[in-house]
């Protein structure tokens with residue numbers, strides 16, 4: 761795989777041009793990278809047999825490419841290389857509780873990526889892409905757990921989606937009606953933050969005695985996600 765230097769600004773296309781709430785839009789490639797790095801779950805939107813399907817799935821990123829994978833029997837994945845997909849990643853950071861219900865909102869970081877995914881068939885790239893995906897989700901696990909064998913690789917579809925056409929939106933901070941007429945209402949307003957945190961490891965009840973959890977997993981216990 762050739763590594764490319766990602767450009768600093770996201771090119772705007774007719775699809776990615778922010779329209780509603782455009783003040784929350786960002787054209788920074790660094791913001792896109794940060795949103796993608798902070799998560800591992802995306803929603804893949806693709807039209808299958810004329811009907812939109814929005815499928816939650818995990819992803820990994822390597823340079824300018826986002827990888828996602830699944831079973832060769834997955835309808836959404838099989839349809840994707842023939843179709844333009846829209847893939848989203850969303851992080852919710854809090855509820856914005858304004859004085860009026862109309863002004864309520866969400867503090868968030870989100871990304872949308874458009875494109876026609878490429879099915880990765882080259883065995884070396886497939887293995888490298890699966891490694892990127894695994895390491896993006898659980899750093900250290902590719903070298904720790906058993907890697908996929910030939911039969912498992914044949915049962916797996918790996919798709920590569922370019923980050924060439926992507927957009928980012930971000931909102932943070934308090935409600936925006938603190939200096940309006942509703943400020944007189946005496947209603948509490950502010951933000952209810954939301955933080956996702958990893959819990960304590962739960963060993964498999966069938967785990968043989970004497971197998972300790974590796975350091976790359978214990979290090980993540982109680983760590984904040986994203």
Ligand SMILES: Cc1cc2nc3c(=O)[nH]c(=O)nc-3n(C[C@H](O)[C@H](O)[C@H](O)COP(=O)(O)OP(=O)(O)OC[C@H]3O[C@@H](n4cnc5c(N)ncnc54)[C@H](O)[C@@H]3O)c2cc1C
Pocket residue numbers: 775776777778779780781850851852866868869870871872926927928929
């Ligand atoms: C957790 C969460 C909750 C939200 N709740 C609401 C809600 O209840 N009501 C509401 O109106 N809006 C909500 N939004 C904002 C919403 O995602 C859209 O940004 C907004 O509604 C504009 O939608 P639109 O259909 O007019 O798209 P347009 O403004 O026409 O979108 C144009 C282009 O902008 C980009 N874009 C749009 N939205 C996003 C996004 N969120 N992230 C990255 N790129 C984007 C895409 O490339 C898109 O093709 C929420 C966002 C998040 C993340």
